Every structure is written in structure tokens, then in C-alpha cells.
Amino acid sequence: MTEELLKVVDINKTFAGVWALRGVSLTINRGEILCLVGENGSGKSTLIKIICGVYQQDSGEIYINGKQYKNLQPIDAIREGIQVIFQDFSLFPNLTVAENIALNHELARGKSFVNWRDINEIARQALDRIGVDLPLNATVDEMSVANKQLIAISRAMLLNARLVIMDEPTTALTQKEVEALFRVVKSLQEAGVSILFVSHKLNEVQAIAERVIIVRNGSKVLDTAAGELTQHKIAYYMTGHEVTSSTYDYQPQANGQESLLSVHNLTRTGSFEDISFNLKAGEILGVTGLLGSGRTELALALFGIKPADSGDIIIKGQPVRIRNIQDAIRHNIGYVPEDRLTEGLFLLQSITNNIVVRTLKDILNQFGLFSSSDKSKQARRWVDSLHIKTSDPQLPVSSLSGGNQQRVVIAKWLASMPHILILNGPTVGVDIGSKSEIHEVIRELARNGMGIIVISDDIPELTQVCNRILLLRRGRLYEEFVVSEIDEVTLNNKLLEIVI
Amino acid sequence: MNWKSFFARQEVILAIAIIVLSLLIGLSNPAFFSLPNVFRILRSTIVIGIFSMGVLMVLVSGGIDVSFPAIAAFSMYATILIISDTGIDSIPFAFAVSAAVGVGLGLINSVLIAVFRLPTLIVTLGTLSLVRGVLLFYVGSRRIRISEVAPNLSEMTRANLLSVQAPGGGVANLHITFAILVVIVIVVWFILRYTMFGRALYAMGGDREAAKRVGFRVVRTQFVLYALVGLIAGIAGMVHCILSREADPFSIVGIELDVIAAVVLGGASIMGGRGTVIGTLLGVLLITIISSSLLLVGISSEWQRFVIGALIIIGTAIPVLQAKWNQRRLQVVMQEQST
Numbered sequence: 001m002t003e004e005l006l007k008v009v010d011i012n013k014t015f016a017g018v019w020a021l022r023g024v025s026l027t028i029n030r031g032e033i034l035c036l037v038g039e040n041g042s043g044k045s046t047l048i049k050i051i052c053g054v055y056q057q058d059s060g061e062i063y064i065n066g067k068q069y070k071n072l073q074p075i076d077a078i079r080e081g082i083q084v085i086f087q088d089f090s091l092f093p094n095l096t097v098a099e100n101i102a103l104n105h106e107l108a109r110g111k112s113f114v115n116w117r118d119i120n121e122i123a124r125q126a127l128d129r130i131g132v133d134l135p136l137n138a139t140v141d142e143m144s145v146a147n148k149q150l151i152a153i154s155r156a157m158l159l160n161a162r163l164v165i166m167d168e169p170t171t172a173l174t175q176k177e178v179e180a181l182f183r184v185v186k187s188l189q190e191a192g193v194s195i196l197f198v199s200h201k202l203n204e205v206q207a208i209a210e211r212v213i214i215v216r217n218g219s220k221v222l223d224t225a226a227g228e229l230t231q232h233k234i235a236y237y238m239t240g241h242e243v244t245s246s247t248y249d250y251q252p253q254a255n256g257q258e259s260l261l262s263v264h265n266l267t268r269t270g271s272f273e274d275i276s277f278n279l280k281a282g283e284i285l286g287v288t289g290l291l292g293s294g295r296t297e298l299a300l301a302l303f304g305i306k307p308a309d310s311g312d313i314i315i316k317g318q319p320v321r322i323r324n325i326q327d328a329i330r331h332n333i334g335y336v337p338e339d340r341l342t343e344g345l346f347l348l349q350s351i352t353n354n355i356v357v358r359t360l361k362d363i364l365n366q367f368g369l370f371s372s373s374d375k376s377k378q379a380r381r382w383v384d385s386l387h388i389k390t391s392d393p394q395l396p397v398s399s400l401s402g403g404n405q406q407r408v409v410i411a412k413w414l415a416s417m418p419h420i421l422i423l424n425g426p427t428v429g430v431d432i433g434s435k436s437e438i439h440e441v442i443r444e445l446a447r448n449g450m451g452i453i454v455i456s457d458d459i460p461e462l463t464q465v466c467n468r469i470l471l472l473r474r475g476r477l478y479e480e481f482v483v484s485e486i487d488e489v490t491l492n493n494k495l496l497e498i499v500i
Numbered sequence: 501m502n503w504k505s506f507f508a509r510q511e512v513i514l515a516i517a518i519i520v521l522s523l524l525i526g527l528s529n530p531a532f533f534s535l536p537n538v539f540r541i542l543r544s545t546i547v548i549g550i551f552s553m554g555v556l557m558v559l560v561s562g563g564i565d566v567s568f569p570a571i572a573a574f575s576m577y578a579t580i581l582i583i584s585d586t587g588i589d590s591i592p593f594a595f596a597v598s599a600a601v602g603v604g605l606g607l608i609n610s611v612l613i614a615v616f617r618l619p620t621l622i623v624t625l626g627t628l629s630l631v632r633g634v635l636l637f638y639v640g641s642r643r644i645r646i647s648e649v650a651p652n653l654s655e656m657t658r659a660n661l662l663s664v665q666a667p668g669g670g671v672a673n674l675h676i677t678f679a680i681l682v683v684i685v686i687v688v689w690f691i692l693r694y695t696m697f698g699r700a701l702y703a704m705g706g707d708r709e710a711a712k713r714v715g716f717r718v719v720r721t722q723f724v725l726y727a728l729v730g731l732i733a734g735i736a737g738m739v740h741c742i743l744s745r746e747a748d749p750f751s752i753v754g755i756e757l758d759v760i761a762a763v764v765l766g767g768a769s770i771m772g773g774r775g776t777v778i779g780t781l782l783g784v785l786l787i788t789i790i791s792s793s794l795l796l797v798g799i800s801s802e803w804q805r806f807v808i809g810a811l812i813i814i815g816t817a818i819p820v821l822q823a824k825w826n827q828r829r830l831q832v833v834m835q836e837q838s839t
Contacts, residue, residue: 086713090707092703092773093706093773094705094772107716111696112696114693
């Protein structure tokens with residue numbers, strides 16, 4: 001038996017004449033944890049799809065367990081024990097946990113009838129194998145994201161997986177859940193299973209990987225043991241240039257010491273209680289805490305989506321009431337949601353239309369009709385100033401990469417000139433190059449006098465962007481930090497402290 | 501299962517609604533609870549009940565079918581014509597032909613929906629009109645009394661599954677075709693619960709893409725499904741014909757709203773992935789009681805349409821409101837746990 005489970009040599013792939021992969025080779029050994037790192041559009045998804053047989057390479061060789069495949073099909077990959085856990089998990093929300101786990105095992109055995117005792121037994125064993133306990137008869141839509149992932153993993157393991165490919169598995173997980181996932185990954189490794197872990201979160205890559213492969217523009221640029229890498233070096237290889245991480249230096253404005261926004265004893269039963277803080281013009285205030293700490297709910301309350309029950313909101317010295325989104329908009333508050341795909345964008349509409357949608361009233365001409373030249377002009381301005389990479393702003397937003405889509409969401413809100421901008425997870429799912437550019441956009445906005453609230457669980461992000469950070473715990477304000485007085489490690493420790 | 505979640509189940513809510521409604525009707529008119537009336541109501545559930553099993557499977561798979569009444573009318577009428585032409589007056593033959601014609605028409609839906617991936621509502625609206633048009637224009641539009649063309653089949657119109665001497669005098673009869681409903685219900689229940697085909701329907705209704713990825717053959721499943729619904733419609737058509745003792749090409753069409761209302765009330769989700777046989781049967785019972793018994797308490801038949809419309813909306817709203825309420829409760833529970 002060879003040590004090599006999978007070997008691909010000199011893979012080339014083009015889509016409509018555009019190189020997606022160029023001469024990529026890689027090997028995965030038995031029981032190895034390999035991280036595949038790359039920015040969006042670097043070709044890592046294409047590579048995965050070739051390995052699992054969804055795409056066929058133009059040229060190059062694929063060997064699995066020593067056997068060469070000229071034309072690898074998904075069913076071949078599955079038979080050889082290659083399992084992909086997609087980002088959406090491919091689970092059935094309406095079926096029980098047991099059925100989700102056991103169904104395709106039974107299907108693969110060619111069964112025509114269902115034996116419910118078998119289904120439960122198979123599911124129980126599968127969960128035991130990865131050492132987790134979940135209610136078998138609950139439906140999957142009652143499960144948390146982390147549990148859904150465990151269900152997907154235990155399902156993959158049932159088909160005698162020898163290589164499990166996880167496509168950005170940690171995107172929607174909290175710190176604690178990520179640690180639990182890593183324990184499962186390690187236990188799979190001990191059982192001799194290889195893991196190909198796709199991620200662009202650098203700290204995770206360092207925590208889990210034995211070997212790291214970095215791809216950029218369709219080529220492999222680095223293949224090395226994880227121990228030799230620093231985050232800085234990974235970032236360099238991913239982007240191809242030095243990524244400087246700067247911090248935000250808040251300059252109190254001499255004239256206006258009055259708070260732009262101040263919040264007193266804000267409460268929403270079941271979500272958060274007694275939250276008080278100030279936000280001055282030019283400040284970037286970070287809000288962090290674990291999932292369920294009330295950080296998102298606080299943002300939703302300030303933007304009127306789920307209004308607060310009690311407490312005071314004072315904007316520029318005037319007490320205001322925010323009962324709905326219209327109230328918030330009237331008081332010049334903007335909100336960039338976490339899930340931009342469902343809450344923030346009209347994906348099939350053009351970039352231009354998405355940017356101007358909040359400000360349609362401003363681009364009416366004297367007859368009350370839309371002026372398409374004004375529309376284009378305004379959109380062009382934001383495309384330029386936020387460096388949205390597109391050949392034509394008339395293209396649909398869905399044609400953009402994640403990072404650029406996020407910029408369109410920000411542009412949409414900036415176009416309405418808010419005084420207070422709330423950003424929830426501004427760089428979730430955005431690669432490192434775009435991330436630092438988005439951070440610079442945020443800092444620039446604050447320098448121009450906007451008050452900004454950034455909600456995030458990405459500690460390095462908060463220390464790079466904010467000048468003050470609020471830490472929430474179980475719906476209450478736990479501690480407040482001034483960024484220039486603390487460092488990342490201290491803040492991380494504080495976070496760990498409140499977990500316990 | 502605790503009491504709270506027991507009472508939150510659609511089936512339980514429905515059962516309570518049926519009991520309350522029956523009590524109200526029974527109080528104002530005690531004849532409601534008499535055995536002849538109970539059998540009369542059961543007789544009224546036969547056709548709508550058979551149809552509902554087909555619609556249940558379609559809704560579970562994430563589709564919708566409105567063409568089944570036209571398929572049923574076509575199958576039944578064509579069968580009677582064939583019997584009158586060939587002179588083969590046999591009950592199994594009649595059901596076999598009607599079912600076969602139903603499958604044939606169902607296959608039109610299969611091809612358009614499974615192979616060409618067209619939206620189910622539009623396709624079946626189209627076939628509803630198409631099949632009905634062909635029936636009335638080419639096949640015939642004249643009513644045929646069964647006794648005139650098929651004496652044997654005509655015997656079945658008077659056959660009973662059960663005849664009970666009612667306490668108040670007279671005989672209460674339960675029609676023989678009730679047995680067909682029972683058989684179809686058991687078969688569909690078995691398909692949905694214990695076959696991979698049935699689970700494929702739930703999986704597709706839950707997430708079509710995921711169903712494909714785990715290896716369900718969704719095209720084939722859909723193809724078989726609409727043929728099966730055609731088969732059920734063919735049988736229902738024949739049953740209707742026997743119950744009404746005549747083949748009327750203008751009949752049956754129009755029942756689709758009641759059937760879909762019954763299935764949705766029974767807890768099947770119009771979005772797919774959810775629905776049970778028990779719930780559907782309770783839905784059928786409720787709709788039948790409403791449409792056959794409101795007259796007993798002096799509510800005019802125009803109001804029945806209103807009530808059925810309202811019930812569709814209520815039946816759809818209950819699960820949605822429940823989900824919202826549960827989410828709110830979950831938040832409060834999480835808060836309580838964390839403090």
C-alpha cells in the first residue's frame with residue numbers, strides 16, 4: 001500500500017479560454033491534514049471539483065490509491081472514499097437527524113425499502129464514531145449550524161471516507177464550535193482519514209494544518225509544512241504582495257465633542273439588557289462577544305429591525321425613537337447586514353441598480369422620472385472610490401467575487417450618506433486581500449467624520465479597524481477597551497475568559 | 501413527547517377542530533350523529549380522499565398538481581365509452597382501463613415536469629385545460645347512464661361494504677368503494693414511509709439539489725410520481741362514476757380546490773417536504789363535514805366556498821405562525837439558560 005492516497009499531476013483547466021488551473025500538482029498522504037489556501041477566484045474550488053469528479057481536467061493526471069483515472073466521475077470518487085462536505089452541507093431540513101445521516105448510505109446499498117430500526121442504528125453508530133451525541137428524531141431545521149456540520153461529517157464517514165474535503169467549514173461557526181470541529185478532525189485523522197481543509201482564515205490554517213498548499217491565479221505558489229509558516233507569510237503568498245495590517249488612529253475633533261450617538265440602558269427582553277455607550281463622529285466602535293451575546297440583536301435594534309423595548313437613543317443631542325427601519329433611515333443610520341446574499345443585495349440586478357437603490361429619490365429629474373445618466377454617474381463614483389473590480393457596472397452583482405459584493409453593499413449605504421453606519425461582520429467570507437482594502441475603506445469613512453459601529457468576532461479585524469471595543473456577554477456590556485491600550489492577545493484572553 | 505408539542509401538531513389541532521365542529525352541528529341537529537348520516541359523510545370522503553393521496557405525494561415532493569380532476573374525468577368517460585363499444589362489461593376491466601388511461605395522461609405531466617423541468621403549477625394548469633378540452637370536443641360531452649351500457653358495473657353502484665340496521669329504523673349502508681379508498685390510503689402510507697421512492701419525495705421536497713447530490717434520481721422519481729398521480733386519478737374517476745351511476749364528462753373538474761384545501765389543512769407544506777397521510781385524512785374529513793353538513797344547520801351553500809377558502813388560508817398560516825412563535829420562545833429559553 002502506498003502512502004499516497006491522492007496524487008494529481010500537472011492539472012490544467014480552462015473555462016471558455018480563461019485559465020482556472022495551470023500546471024497544479026499535489027499529493028495527499030494517508031491520515032494527513034492538508035490545508036488548501038487561496039483567495040476567492042484563485043482556483044481552489046475548481047481544484048476540489050476536479051478531485052471529486054464534478055469537473056474534468058483538460059490535461060494532467062489523477063491517481064487515487066495508486067490507480068490512474070483518465071475521466072474521473074463523482075461516483076468513482078465516492079467509491080474511492082472521497083467525500084466533500086459542501087458549505088451548504090446538502091442536508092434535508094425537513095427530515096430527522098437519523099434519516100439525514102443514514103439515508104444515502106441505504107441508498108448507496110441500493111435499497112428500495114426503508115427499515116427505520118436500521119436507519120436509527122446506523123445513525124447512532126455514525127455519531128458515536130465521531131464522538132458526538134445528537135437527538136436522532138429531531139428534524140435538522142432545529143439544529144444549529146455547528147450541529148448540521150457534524151451531521152454532514154458523520155454522514156460522509158458512513159461511506160468509508162478516506163479523504164474528507166471540507167470547503168470553508170468554519171465560516172458560520174463560533175470560536176467554541178470551531179474548536180469542537182478541530183477535535184473531530186483530529187479524531188478522523190487518528191482513524192487514518194485524510195482531510196483536505198479549505199479555508200482562508202489564517203489562524204485556523206495554523207491551528208489545524210500539517211501541510212499547507214497555497215494557490216494563486218490558478219497556480220500552486222507554495223507547498224510546505226505548516227510549522228514553517230507565519231500568518232504574515234501565508235498572507236503574502238495568497239495575495240502576492242505585502243499585506244500591511246495597520247490600526248486606526250482616532251483623532252478627536254476639536255469642535256464637536258458632542259456624541260453623535262448615545263445609548264442609555266437599551267434593553268430588548270430576551271436579547272440584551274442595559275446597554276449604554278457613546279459614539280462620536282470619526283470613531284469606529286467595535287462590538288464583539290460570542291454568538292448569542294446580543295451583539296447582532298443590538299445592531300438590529302439600532303436599525304429598527306427588532307426595536308428595543310426600553311432605554312434611550314440620543315442622536316446629536318436629540319432623543320429619538322427607533323421603532324422601525326424607516327425611523328432609522330430618517331435619522332441617517334445605515335446598516336450593512338451579515339448575510340449580504342439574502343439581506344443586502346439583489347444579486348441578479350446590476351451593480352449600478354444595487355448601489356442607487358437606497359437613493360432613487362435623489363436621482364429623479366425635474367419631471368419626476370429617473371435619470372439614467374445621473375444613476376450611472378452616481379454608481380460610477382462609488383465603483384471608483386471603493387475600488388469595486390468590474391468591467392462594467394451594468395453587470396449583475398452575482399458576477400462579482402465575495403469581497404467585491406461586500407463593497408457593493410457598503411456602497412449602497414454610503415450612497416445615502418448616513419451619519420452612523422453599522423457594519424455586521426463586514427468581511428465574513430471575504431479573502432484577505434479584499435479584507436484589508438475594505439478595512440481601509442472603513443477607516444477612511446471614519447476619518448471623514450462618520451460614526452461607525454463594527455460588529456465582528458474576528459479579533460484581529462477589530463484591533464485593526466476600531467479605536468474602541470465593547471465586549472458583550474449574555475446580553476450585557478461586559479467590558480470596554482480602548483484599542484491603543486491593549487493588544488490582540490489580551491483581547492483574545494478576555495474572550496476566552498467569558499466563555500467559561 | 502410532552503403535552504405542549506403534542507397539542508402543537510397539526511393533526512391534533514385538526515382532530516380537535518373536527519370534534520368541536522361535529523359537536524356544534526350535532527347540538528343543533530342531532531341527526532348528524534345518526535349512523536346513516538355518518539356513513540353518508542364517509543361516502544362523501546371516498547373520491548376526495550383518493551384524490552388527496554395523489555396530491556399529498558405531489559405536495560411532499562415540492563410540486564403541485566391541479567390537473568388530476570380532468571385526468572379523472574377523461575379516464576372515466578373514455579373507459580365507459582370503451583366498455584359500451586367493446587361490450588366487455590367487467591369491473592376489473594373497467595378499473596384497469598381507467599387507471600391505464602390515467603397513467604397515460606399523467607405521463608404528459610411527467611415528461612413536461614421531470615424531463616423539461618417546467619414549473620408544476622403551470623404545466624398542470626395547462627394539462628387540466630388541455631385534457632378537458634380534448635375530452636369535451638373529441639371524446640364526447642353526452643352523459644351516459646351506467647345501467648344502459650354496463651349492467652355488471654351497474655351492479656357495483658348498489659353494492660355495500662357494510663349494511664347496519666340503524667337503531668332509529670332504516671338501514672345504514674357504507675358503499676363498497678370505501679374499501680378502495682382504504683386500500684389506496686394504506687398503499688400510499690406504505691410508499692411514503694417505507695420505500696426509498698417515498699423518502700426521495702420528502703428529500704426532494706426538502707432540498708432538491710441536496711437530493712441530487714446524495715444520489716437520489718430526482719428526474720426518475722418525478723417521472724414516476726406524476727404517472728402514479730395519473731393512476732390514482734384514473735381510479736378515482738371510475739369510483740366517482742360508480743358512485744354517481746353515470747359518466748358525466750362535465751363532472752369532477754372543480755373538486756381540485758377542495759382536495760388541495762384538505763391536503764394543506766392536513767399539514768402538508770405547499771413548499772414541499774412535509775405532510776402525513778393521517779393529517780391529510782383528517783383534512784379530508786373536515787372539508788367533507790363542512791361541505792356536506794353545513795346545510796344541516798342552515799348555512800347556505802354559498803358560504804361553504806367562503807369557509808373552504810378561509811380554511812386554506814388558516815391551514816397555511818398555522819404552521820408559519822407556529823414557527824415564528826417557537827423561535828421567539830427559543831430566544832427566551834436561551835436567555836434563561838444563560839443567566
